[in-house]
Every structure is written in structure tokens, then in C-alpha cells.
Amino acid sequence: MPAMDCEPARKVIHVDMDAFFASVEQRDDPALRGRPVAVGYPAARGVLAAASYEARRFGVRSALPSVTALRRCPELIFVKPRFDVYRAVSRQVHGIFADYTSLIQPLSLDEAYLDVTENLRGLPTAWATAREIRARILEETGLTASAGVSYNKFLAKLASGHRKPNGQFAVTPGMGAAWVEALPVARFHGVGPVTARKMQALGIETGADLRARSMAFLQQHFGKAAGWYYAIARGEDDRPVDPDRTRKSSGSETTFDRDLAEAAEIEAGVLRMADEVWAWCEGARAFGRTVTVKVKFADFQQVTRSRSYPSAVTRHAQLRQASLDLIRSVFPPEKGIRLVGVTVSTFEAPAHGYAGLPLFGSAVGSAEAQASVLAGAS
Numbered sequence: 001m002p003a004m005d006c007e008p009a010r011k012v013i014h015v016d017m018d019a020f021f022a023s024v025e026q027r028d029d030p031a032l033r034g035r036p037v038a039v040g041y042p043a044a045r046g047v048l049a050a051a052s053y054e055a056r057r058f059g060v061r062s063a064l065p066s067v068t069a070l071r072r073c074p075e076l077i078f079v080k081p082r083f084d085v086y087r088a089v090s091r092q093v094h095g096i097f098a099d100y101t102s103l104i105q106p107l108s109l110d111e112a113y114l115d116v117t118e119n120l121r122g123l124p125t126a127w128a129t130a131r132e133i134r135a136r137i138l139e140e141t142g143l144t145a146s147a148g149v150s151y152n153k154f155l156a157k158l159a160s161g162h163r164k165p166n167g168q169f170a171v172t173p174g175m176g177a178a179w180v181e182a183l184p185v186a187r188f189h190g191v192g193p194v195t196a197r198k199m200q201a202l203g204i205e206t207g208a209d210l211r212a213r214s215m216a217f218l219q220q221h222f223g224k225a226a227g228w229y230y231a232i233a234r235g236e237d238d239r240p241v242d243p244d245r246t247r248k249s250s251g252s253e254t255t256f257d258r259d260l261a262e263a264a265e266i267e268a269g270v271l272r273m274a275d276e277v278w279a280w281c282e283g284a285r286a287f288g289r290t291v292t293v294k295v296k297f298a299d300f301q302q303v304t305r306s307r308s309y310p311s312a313v314t315r316h317a318q319l320r321q322a323s324l325d326l327i328r329s330v331f332p333p334e335k336g337i338r339l340v341g342v343t344v345s346t347f348e349a350p351a352h353g354y355a356g357l358p359l360f361g362s363a364v365g366s367a368e369a370q371a372s373v374l375a376g377a378s
């Protein structure tokens with residue numbers, strides 16, 4: 001590392017709840033404990049939001065189509081998601097974090113970065129802080145969490161997955177660079193499935209492979225992301241833990257059981273999504289000026305229609321009407337409609353609370369929904 005020894009190394013913890021939605025369901029229903037549980041709907045085109053560790057042994061995991069999951073594990077028990085409960089747990093966990101630091105950056109309902117360079121409890125190490133936080137989460141919520149401890153966010157997040165479930169792992173400054181070299185790039189934050197495939201085609205499978213490429217090579221193939229890849233291949237990440245980061249949007253979307261062409265049915269779907277988004281807006285006391293309706297057609301072609309108002313949409317009826325007007329602008333649909341979504345953005349007041357994940361539609365946690373979460377959050 002360059003001459004940075006005047007600055008003390010930061011101490012960052014990444015905490016991530018284990019099999020979050022599924023664990024909450026197992027906690028609240030003893031009949032589900034020790035059994036393969038999926039949170040989601042067994043509907044024809046549903047996808048799973050979460051899978052218990054028992055279910056994962058069968059190759060069942062989140063974002064898997066329900067139908068495939070059932071084929072892999074015929075005894076799989078489906079449980080409907082209860083977002084209000086997950087949000088309540090999230091707030092509880094956030095309250096525990098706040099006893100140790102005010103620098104908390106939630107990434108989603110079940111995970112957050114904490115900067116504990118100076119922790120409020122005077123604990124000697126970040127390792128001890130992570131242990132105590134995990135112990136309190138278990139005591140106060142009955143749920144387990146895993147943690148990664150390191151000197152930056154990139155490494156802390158990678159590390160939290162390393163001893164999952166119910167474990168923690170530290171990556172020290174002395175070992176960071178070498179540790180990253182040994183890992184597959186597909187596990188790196190910012191390397192999604194598409195980029196991982198592209199890297200693979202270029203002969204980049206591990207951190208060491210990535211590190212061996214020049215900045216010029218990375219720029220040529222990855223454009224603006226080159227700097228990020230160059231840095232993480234060396235275990236470097238100077239992004240601060242940013243407690244002020246607020247959501248930029250809240251959206252819900254749903255994949256229909258079959259492609260729809262009937263205006264009334266499509267409108268009903270859009271209104272359901274508007275109602276879900278509204279529930280979030282009210283809960284978070286966050287109101288936006290822009291309403292966007294997204295439509296995905298049977299052939300996966302996607303269009304969005306937006307409308308911005310001079311001031312925030314603060315009435316439920318207004319959001320419903322805006323959503324209807326927007327969906328009607330694609331009527332009559334030239335092809336069947338597969339998915340609709342409603343998003344509110346351009347918030348007037350910062351979103352409070354600990355609500356990282358948007359509310360999902362009935363296709364809970366679809367890959368698309370997850371992708372839009374990530375896009376919206378970064």
C-alpha cells in the first residue's frame with residue numbers, strides 16, 4: 001500500500017442475517033424448524049425469496065423458480081412472506097447496531113456495514129464487537145447472523161459470507177491482498193453473473209487473474225468499472241461507511257401467472273403494486289415526486305413510463321391515479337404483458353428507518369426485482 005500509515009486503519013464490520021426470511025418463519029412456527037422451508041408462493045411462475053438451510057441441501061435457494069424448487073425438494077414447505085415482521089426484526093437489529101456505532105449503512109433489510117473504528121462501548125477490537133453484536137442479535141431476536149470484519153467495506157462483505165451461517169471471519173491488513181487473489185471473481189461485489197461470464201471469457205476466474213490485468217486492459221473491456229475492479233483485485237476500497245445514504249426509490253413489481261392482455265386485469269395488477277409502494281411510503285414517511293410504471297411484455301421487451309409532479313405524491317389516491325394513467329398510455333397492449341411494476345422516486349424528505357429492500361410483488365424477490373433493488377440502491 002502507498003504511504004498511508006499516518007491514517008489509522010479503519011475497522012469495518014459487515015453483518016448479514018442467516019437465511020433471513022426463512023429463519024424468521026422457522027422462529028415463529030416451531031413446526032417449520034429443521035424442515036426445508038421456502039418463503040414465496042408455489043405459483044406457476046413464482047420465484048423463491050428465501051430458503052432455509054435444510055432446503056439448500058437440496059439445491060433450493062432464493063430466486064429459484066418455485067416449480068424447479070419443488071422438483072428438487074418435493075417436501076419443500078412454502079410460506080408466504082410477512083414483510084412487516086421482517087421489517088420489525090430489521091429495526092430491532094438496527095437498534096442493536098446503534099449501541100456500538102452511529103456509522104451504520106444498511107444495504108437491505110438483513111445486512112449493514114458498521115464503521116467501528118471508534119466503537120461506543122470501548123471494546124478492544126472489531127472482532128470482539130462483532131461477537132457481541134451477534135450474541136445480542138441472537139438473544140434479542142432469536143436469530144443468527146454472520147459477520148465479516150476487515151479494514152474496508154469490500155473485504156468485510158466478502159468475509160461475512162466466509163463462515164456462514166452463524167460465524168464470523170476477519171481479514172486483516174496483512175492478509176487482505178493475498179486472500180482476495182485466491183477467491184473466484186464471481187464472489188466479488190460488483191461482479192454480477194453477466195460480468196463474471198465476461199471475465200471468464202477473458203480468462204479471469206480468480207482475484208489473482210484480475211490483478212494480473214492492466215488498468216488499460218480493464219478499461220478497454222469494462223469501461224468505467226475498470227477502476228473498481230483494479231482496486232478490489234488488490235483488496236482496496238476507500239468508500240466510507242455512509243450512514244446518510246438514503247434510498248433513491250421504492251418499487252414493487254409482480255410477474256403475472258400468465259401473460260395478460262385484458263385492460264382490467266392489467267390495471268388491477270398495477271394498482272396492487274401501487275398499494276404496496278404506498279404502504280412503504282407511509283411506513284417510511286418518504287414521499288416522491290416521480291411515479292414510474294414499468295411493463296415487461298411476453299417477449300421480455302420492457303418499457304417504462306414516468307410522470308413527475310411539482311411536489312411529492314402524498315396521497316394514496318394520487319399514486320393510484322398516476323399509476324393508472326401511466327399504464328393506460330401503453331393500451332391497447334400490442335402483446336401480452338408479463339410483468340408490471342410501480343416505483344416512486346425523487347423523494348422530498350429523506351427516507352427514514354431501516355428499509356433497504358423495496359416491497360416485492362407477488363413474485364417475491366424475483367431476479368428482476370432483486371436486480372432493480374441493487375440498481376436503485378447504488
Ligand code: DCP
Pocket residue numbers: 016017018019020021022048049050051062063110164165360364365366367370
Ligand atoms: N431476498 C429476496 N429475493 C432474493 C434474494 C433475497 O426476497 N432474490 C430476501 C429474502 C432473504 C433476504 O432477502 O431472506 C436476505 O437475502 P440474502 O441474500 O442475505 O439471503 P438469506 O439471508 O436468505 O441467506 P444467507 O444466509 O445466505 O444470507
Ligand code: CA
Pocket residue numbers: 016017018019020110
Ligand atoms: Ca442474509
Ligand code: CA
Pocket residue numbers: 016017108110111
Ligand atoms: Ca443479505
